[in-house]
Amino acid sequence: MEKKIPCHRRGTDVPALKLVAATVDDAALAEHLRFDPDRGEILLFDQRMLLMHGYSLATLRHELIERLGLDKTRELFMRLGYQQGVEDSKGLRRQGGAGVPEAMKLGPRLREIEGFVRNRVVERMQYDTESGGFWGDYHWQHSWEAETHLQHFGISGVPACWMMAGYACGYTTAMMGRPVIWREIECVAMGHACCRVIGQPVEECDDADDLLSFMRVEEFVTVPRHREPDEQGRGKAPAGSALPDLVGASAGFNAVAWRLKRVAQTDATVLFTGESGVGKERFARALHAIGPRASKPFVSINCAALPQELVEAELFGVERGAFTGASTSRPGRFERADGGTLLLDEIGSLPMLAQGKLLRVLQEGEIERVGGTQMRKLDVRVVAAANHNLREEVRAGRFREDLFFRLNVFPIDIPPLRDRRDDIPLLVNVFLNRYARRFNKHITGVTRAASEALWAYSWPGNVRELENMVERAIILADDGAGIDVQHLFSGGEVLPGRPFESAARSAEPSPPAADTADEALLLERLLRRAGSLDAVETLLLQHALDTCRGNASAAARMLKLGRGQFEYRWRKRRPSGG
Structure with a gap:
């Protein structure tokens, strides 16, 4: 008979999953730890480690709480722990090729070796790599964070093991390929005898929004309390509901988010750079949504999609009779964005003549319609985006240097997805939920093999490609089943050493091994x-x-x-x- 285990705070049962034993061979970890005093290096999985005083970090934690407050410091330390957990998971993947059973034993032991806590399983950790099911219940003893918090602030009203909770989230999420949340339900800092944490997939957590706050910039999903007008001024859904996939816990994502928040409350011109598909328009929309112009129009135009002869008419508008076919006067994108934000996407594609006129508009703050004589004063925040290096375009004579300097007031470079792989499970979860609802399907999760393939892929199309692949996978997957490799990689994508041109091709047998006698x-x-x-x-x-x-x-x-x-x-x- 199938055993049932309780699902914390939900009052339901879930099927029993594979059990993970608590014992681990320290030699499996020790072989990846290198001390090299002559070079001043400690390496774990080829990543440089620092042996530092816990007292110093505790003092920094105390000072941050005093300056930033409890909530902001909690998010900062959880994000730091999350990144550490992902890095340890990546290290095990690269060096040992550890499977999930071994990895789920090594992760808790790694954190013990790193000096943060002593893990004790209450009910053995259980998981299912095919469905993504997960359950974990741990006691933490000798928690550095809990003892530090108790020493500095006395008994707390909330749990205090933030870095440890973030580490568990990052490590387990990276291993399972879907967001797994660990939350502390008892803590020594609150007066309990020990700290206790429960781990579950994010979908099973009633308070997931609060728990996920450290994985995203909260204003991206909560700030607008009004209805944002569209280009015609009509109300539409709040920007918070329109930007759910701006999530991430990687250093690259958070660097972009920090710069975005710093500039959002100003009128400074912002230049987004990055490869095609990294989400420049979505970040531009977020910039608009968290700024003072959020109630005004957000208008975007792809400069590369405009015929050269129509660029000026589209940007600045046209008066009736200005050219053949102009039977009525109509405003351009600048006028439609008056009071709000105008995104000039792929701005490097503008012809030189239009670049000159754009520079004048940016300097004077007024436009003249094609065929018109009246100057129109406008209040528009201009945001530009480019997927080519504009400095190189300037050197090649294809882009005006003076226009580049006018646009490059506050540059924000968005890293490609391959440089922030930590965010892949979070993004996959967002896209999976979105398209499962759209296609009215129940998808149980992402298999371990599919998760490994997503991690290994080079992502030439970045986040846009990931979203398209998840949409395709949900169409191909059976209702009530999980997403596997053949569902994702069926559009000609190539993984290292293995093409996935179709589900049939992915199932082809590998070439026979070399003759063992020749090897000997x-x-x-x-x-x-x-x-x-x-x-x-x-x-x-x-x-x-x-x-x-x-x-x-x-x-x-x-x-x-x-x-x-x-x-x-x-x-x-x-x-x-x-």
């Missing part, structure tokens, strides 16, 4: 030449380095090692640094 003969010859296993390793390292022309990172990838591992082994063989 090769190994015998290599040992005979080198004389020892250590010498064989030295030959392999030297060969990889020579093949990659001295590029240590490329040599490490060739040998399927992390760069830190490669450098450690190379220095051990060549102590003089040859």
Whole structure:
């Protein structure tokens, strides 16, 4: 009979999932930890670590609470912990290829080794990689955060293990491929005997919005309390409901969010840069939604989509009779955006003549319609976006230097998705819920194999490509089932070492392995030449380095090692640094 386990705060039962034992072999972690005092480095999974005084971090935490308040500091520390959890998960993926059962044991033990807490399972952690089901119930003992908070502030009315909760969220989310939230329901800082946390998929949490606040800039989804007018001034849904996928916990996302919040309350011109598909228009809409012009129109125009002969008419408007076909006067995008925000997307595509007229409008704050004689004073905040390096365009003579400097008042560069992979599970969850509702389907989650494939993919189309792939996957997946690799990668996308052109192609068998007798003969010859296993390793390292022309990172990838591992082994063989 299938065992039932309680779903915290929801009053329902869920099917039993695979159980994760609590024991772990420390040697599996120790081999990835390197101390190199001569270089002043400590490496864990090739990531540099810092052994620092807990007292200093506790003092910083105290000062931040005094200056920023409890809520802001909580979000900051949870986000910091989340990023640490994702990095540890990535490290295990890269170095050991740990499966979910092993990884779910190693994660809690890693945090113990890092000195934050002692984990004790109340009910063993349970999961299902196919459906994304998850349940965890832990006691935390000797929590550094709880003891620090108690020492500085006395008994608290709220849980205080923020960095630990963020770490658990980040680690588990990265491993499961869907957002998993850990919330502290008992805490030593509140007077309990120990700290206790419950982990569940975000959809099963009644208070998910509050718990997810550290994963996004809250104004993006809550600020507008009015109805934002569209280009014709009509009311539409609040911007909060229109921007649900601006979520992220990566350093890249939060750097963009911070700059966006700093400039939002001003009238400064903003230039968004980044590859196609990173979400420049969506960030521009968020900028408008959290600024003082939120109740006024937001108008956007894609400059690359305009025929050259119609650019000026579209931007500045046209008077009746100005040219053949102009039977009526009509306002341009600048006039429609009066009082609000105008986004000039792909601004690098503007012809030189239009660039000159745009510069004058930006300097004078007034426009003249095509075929007209009247100057019209306007109050428009201009936001531009470019997916090409405008400095390079200036050097090539394709973009006016004076216009570039006028636009480049406050540049915000949005990193590509491959540089903020930490955000993929959060974005997938947003898109999955959106399209499952649209297509009236129940999707149980994303399989482990699909999650690994999403992590490994290079994302040339960035967030737009991810959204399209999730939409396609939900169409292909069966109702009541999960999303697997063949549902996502069926449009000709190529994963490292494996094309996924169709579901049938993805199921093709891999090429046969090399003949084992040939491998044995090769190994015998290599040992005979080198004389020892250590010498064989030295030959392999030297060969990889020579093949990659001295590029240590490329040599490490060739040998399927992390760069830190490669450098450690190379220095051990060549102590003089040859």
